[in-house]
Amino acid sequence: MAQGLRRSRTHLAWNDQVTGFLQATVYGLLQGGLLALVAVGFSLVWGVMNVVNLSHGAFVVLGAYVGWQLNISLGLDPFLGMVIVALVLFCIGYAVQRFLINLVVNGPIFITLLLTFGLELLLVQGMNIVFTANYQSIPTSYAGNAIVLGGIQVPLGRLLAFLLAVGITVLLVKVMANTRIGMSIMATGMDRGAARLMGIRARHVYALTFGIATALAGMAGTMVGTVGTFNPAAAGGFTLLSFVIAVLGGLGNMYGAMVGGLLMGLVQAWGGYYLSGTWVNALAFLVLVIVLMFRPSGLVGKAFYAARVEV
Amino acid sequence: MKTSRILATATIAAVSVALTGCGSKGEAGGDAGASSGTLTIGASISLTGKTAREGVLTQEGYQLCQEKVNAKGGVKVGDKMLKLDIKYQDDTSKPDTAASLVDQFNDQGIKLILGSYGSANTEAQAAVIERNNQVMVDSSGADNNIFAKGYKRTFGVLSPATEYAASIVKAVAELASPKPTSVVVLSADDGFSKRAADGAAKAAKDLGFTVLETQYFPNGATDVSASLNKVKASNPDVIIGSVHLAEGVAIIKQAKELGVVPKVFGETVAPPTPDFVTTLGKDAEGVLGSSQWTKSAAGSDDYFGTAKQYDADIQAKFKHEAGYHNAEASAACLAFVLAIQKAGSTDANKVRDALAALDAPSFFAQLKFDAVGMNSSKPMSVIQIQGGKQVTVWPKASAEAALIWPGTTK
Numbered sequence: 001m002a003q004g005l006r007r008s009r010t011h012l013a014w015n016d017q018v019t020g021f022l023q024a025t026v027y028g029l030l031q032g033g034l035l036a037l038v039a040v041g042f043s044l045v046w047g048v049m050n051v052v053n054l055s056h057g058a059f060v061v062l063g064a065y066v067g068w069q070l071n072i073s074l075g076l077d078p079f080l081g082m083v084i085v086a087l088v089l090f091c092i093g094y095a096v097q098r099f100l101i102n103l104v105v106n107g108p109i110f111i112t113l114l115l116t117f118g119l120e121l122l123l124v125q126g127m128n129i130v131f132t133a134n135y136q137s138i139p140t141s142y143a144g145n146a147i148v149l150g151g152i153q154v155p156l157g158r159l160l161a162f163l164l165a166v167g168i169t170v171l172l173v174k175v176m177a178n179t180r181i182g183m184s185i186m187a188t189g190m191d192r193g194a195a196r197l198m199g200i201r202a203r204h205v206y207a208l209t210f211g212i213a214t215a216l217a218g219m220a221g222t223m224v225g226t227v228g229t230f231n232p233a234a235a236g237g238f239t240l241l242s243f244v245i246a247v248l249g250g251l252g253n254m255y256g257a258m259v260g261g262l263l264m265g266l267v268q269a270w271g272g273y274y275l276s277g278t279w280v281n282a283l284a285f286l287v288l289v290i291v292l293m294f295r296p297s298g299l300v301g302k303a304f305y306a307a308r309v310e311v
Numbered sequence: 312m313k314t315s316r317i318l319a320t321a322t323i324a325a326v327s328v329a330l331t332g333c334g335s336k337g338e339a340g341g342d343a344g345a346s347s348g349t350l351t352i353g354a355s356i357s358l359t360g361k362t363a364r365e366g367v368l369t370q371e372g373y374q375l376c377q378e379k380v381n382a383k384g385g386v387k388v389g390d391k392m393l394k395l396d397i398k399y400q401d402d403t404s405k406p407d408t409a410a411s412l413v414d415q416f417n418d419q420g421i422k423l424i425l426g427s428y429g430s431a432n433t434e435a436q437a438a439v440i441e442r443n444n445q446v447m448v449d450s451s452g453a454d455n456n457i458f459a460k461g462y463k464r465t466f467g468v469l470s471p472a473t474e475y476a477a478s479i480v481k482a483v484a485e486l487a488s489p490k491p492t493s494v495v496v497l498s499a500d501d502g503f504s505k506r507a508a509d510g511a512a513k514a515a516k517d518l519g520f521t522v523l524e525t526q527y528f529p530n531g532a533t534d535v536s537a538s539l540n541k542v543k544a545s546n547p548d549v550i551i552g553s554v555h556l557a558e559g560v561a562i563i564k565q566a567k568e569l570g571v572v573p574k575v576f577g578e579t580v581a582p583p584t585p586d587f588v589t590t591l592g593k594d595a596e597g598v599l600g601s602s603q604w605t606k607s608a609a610g611s612d613d614y615f616g617t618a619k620q621y622d623a624d625i626q627a628k629f630k631h632e633a634g635y636h637n638a639e640a641s642a643a644c645l646a647f648v649l650a651i652q653k654a655g656s657t658d659a660n661k662v663r664d665a666l667a668a669l670d671a672p673s674f675f676a677q678l679k680f681d682a683v684g685m686n687s688s689k690p691m692s693v694i695q696i697q698g699g700k701q702v703t704v705w706p707k708a709s710a711e712a713a714l715i716w717p718g719t720t721k
Binding site for chain 2: 016019020023024027031124125128132133134135136137139144145146148153155157158227228229231232233234237268269271272273276277278280281
């Protein structure tokens with residue numbers, strides 16, 4: 001009798017452990033998808049233009065605010081509102097690149113770092129003034145709910161964000177490989193001089209790339225605002241996260257951010273579940289170091305992008 | 312050429328360091344900060360950065376204090392009435408910046424300082440205050456560690472960190488029926504939160520609860536799912552979050568996503584902040600929070616009147632309900648004013664002695680400091696979000712409504 005009870009307790013503990021592991025894995029993957037969406041634009045700009053955009057996180061937060069504003073003033077659902085967010089952020093991104101970053105795009109990397117850092121400060125402070133430092137969230141009736149599959153909770157908002165991230169990444173790959181614009185972007189990224197000789201207007205292509213990146217950042221921001229909270233101070237964290245994910249996944253491959261994001265999400269979820277939650281950031285960077293030791297160009301990156309010479 | 316440039320850079324750096332060093336040791340005159348009918352107090356405030364929201368609430372508290380004091384003619388120092396003038400500098404929520412701003416105030420001859428927001432900033436400032444012979448009244452640094460270093464010139468108006476989460480445990484033990492049996496604490500890993508978490512775990516053990524292992528996550532984390540996932544299988548009755556606003560909101564949101572439903576959630580700093588209800592909406596219902604002050608607090612003073620009047624004044628000036636971040640800031644400023652008046656001087660040493668001997672009632676609580684500078688006799692209150700509003704439920708003497716139990720719905 002006592003033995004039977006012990007066995008059933010062990011069985012229960014084992015069941016709990018399996019459920020716990022699966023729950024951590026599912027949540028980690030979903031969180032990873034969201035992280036990938038945050039980072040994909042950063043990776044694109046770095047890969048194509050060789051600009052490490054330190055203002056990327058500020059565009060993510062700006063997207064969240066635009067989505068929030070559309071929700072509270074027009075009642076637009078964030079998943080619908082994000083189309084408008086993408087358009088607004090695309091226009092802002094296009095203009096910022098064309099009239100600001102383009103001025104120094106040929107300069108040393110420190111100049112572009114400095115400029116984008118300054119831009120980040122301006123945007124964050126601007127948002128502080130316009131929207132205040134209050135924490136905000138885009139309310140929906142469904143995002144916090146979950147579908148239960150065999151004892152595993154799958155949060156609806158995060159699932160939608162994940163599917164969107166995968167969809168956008170696949171779409172981006174298709175656009176880059178099969179459209180004239182995509183091929184112009186890839187060509188300019190590979191060799192700006194040669195692309196110019198082929199009649200590609202590098203300035204326009206760069207602005208287009210930056211616009212696409214900020215549009216994606218804006219969409220990611222709207223998602224973050226729907227499943228979590230945001231305020232202007234969150235911008236720096238998003239930039240750092242994007243940096244790590246871009247390096248982890250590798251440049252020059254549109255799937256890089258997705259692979260990096262998913263790995264990051266899983267490492268954080270598993271690390272938090274099996275070790276102390278305070279280790280998650282250290283673990284994420286440990287994984288980054290290990291990956292770079294064996295694959296210096298990132299998990300799916302192309303070595304060419306690190307060594308190219310631009311004219 | 313290169314060598315000379317390096318030399319020049321090194322020289323500039325050395326001179327700057329030397330100048331900064333000299334400046335920070337600058338000894339300003341005895342009546343520092345008081346000139347031509349004004350009394351200047353320095354305040355480094357977190358107006359940007361990760362605790363900007365709380366920083367702004369703190370500044371509002373200081374601003375209302377200045378307005379109230381000046382409306383009564385100012386601060387009476389001897390036979391003079393000095394207009395109160397609080398100088399603000401943004402410390403971007405960073406402890407090292409907060410500490411260097413205290414140095415800068417000292418260089419300007421400002422010896423009287425009102426604290427920044429949060430324990431980390433205040434702790435960094437306290438060391439500089441001691442070195443420069445300045446005096447600080449701390450409005451929001453509750454970590455017991457700040458007061459465990461033998462400093463003589465920092466005075467905190469608020470209850471210590473160990474009481475924050477412990478008060479929620481005490482309230483649940485006293486009011487909940489049927490009484491819950493198990494408690495788990497989820498805590499951020501900063502000094503203040505850890506101290507509060509330890510206090511909660513100890514109180515729970517003393518009151519006979521089964522206490523599960525405390526789970527930690529990084530300070531400022533917006534993803535606490537791993538900690539929730541870990542405690543889900545144990546199905547604890549009470550989940551206490553020893554957290555700030557961002558982590559506090561994440562606990563409630565992600566617990567819903569993960570299907571973690573205890574009988575009640577209790578959190579330290581988050582629920583009394585206005586943003587808690589605006590970001591969480593109806594998910595905030597039933598959550599308990601510990602508060603340094605509530606609108607039903609007893610006591611009154613000549614400047615702010617009662618707690619209810621204080622709330623009305625904050626609503627009129629800043630268009631939102633008064634939170635405890637506002638109140639503790641105003642109380643810190645009030646303690647300074649009362650001590651300066653009692654000392655009859657703005658001399659830092661005399662003001663320090665007057666603060667050490669202060670024992671005055673106020674809208675906030677009795678302002679009285681123990682040997683290490685803490686207001687340790689001050690009780691904390693526990694609030695519950697009911698109908699989108701913060702309602703005091705404990706201690707019973709100042710309760711505005713009964714505890715709704717359980718605080719969650721399956």
